[in-house]
Amino acid sequence: MQFPPFGQPPFPLVLPGRSVIQMPVSKLFRLGVLGSGQGSNFVAIAEGIASGQVPAEVALVLSDVEASGILAQARSRGLPASYLPPGKFRTKLDEEAEKSLVAQLQAAQVDLVVLAGFMRVLKNDFLRAFEGRIVNIHPSLLPCFPGLQAWKQALDYGVKVTGCTVHFVDAGIDSGAIIGQQTVPVLDHDTPETLHQRIHAAEHELYPRCVAALARGDIAIHGRRVVWRPAV
Ligand code: GRF
Secondary structure (H helix, E strand, O other): OOOOOOOOOOOOOOOOOOOOOOOOOOOOEEEEEEEOOOOHHHHHHHHHHHOOOOOEEEEEEEEOOOOOHHHHHHHHOOOOEEEOOOOOOOOEOOHHHHHHHHHHHHHOOOOEEEEOOOOOEOOHHHHHHOOOOEEEEEOOOOOOOOOOOHHHHHHHHOOOEEEEEEEEOOOOOOOOOEEEEEEEEOOOOOOHHHHHHHHHHHHHHHHHHHHHHHHHOOEEEEOOEEEEOOOO
């Protein structure tokens, strides 16, 4: 099978009838990070950047929670970080908030939008503006256990292996093409908390690795299949 060439986002996604949006080329690969919580995945990526493992820079961190750890973590590193008032809804941004989100990310010239525990569903205008350039991390081996508390779903179901998944974001819930996965065994004495903790630790390895591959242009995508350039 012929895959399109490797390269940085926006990838030549096979979406009939849709045009690929070209963004300005910046020297370093620029990340826009969105989160609602403690921001441990953001910290893992920021540390990957600091250590040279991730060839990128954080252009902007935005959160819908004013007192979130992710904003505090970004500010403590001297990175641009802002609160995004979410508007009147509980599970999504209202129209005005979504417009502001798109405008801020575009003004910051981000190459990739990195969702790191962002707890609101993102809708069409945002998805269209950053088509093929939004990634998320989910605490299960998708397509198993999409949605909330995936570690608890896995434990309750009785699987022996679970893990985490980095995937492109599309209009569905945790349904976009899979970029990378890391397994975590489920132990007999696990509680939801202990399992969640080990999945979190796996996320901190997987997410920087995937973002680094995207930044290096080591990923090609064909439909749902994402292939990594073989290491030399
Ligand atoms: C992670 O468990 C991730 O899988 C999910 O949200 C959580 C974010 O954690 N999408 P943190 O804020 O990065 O610590």
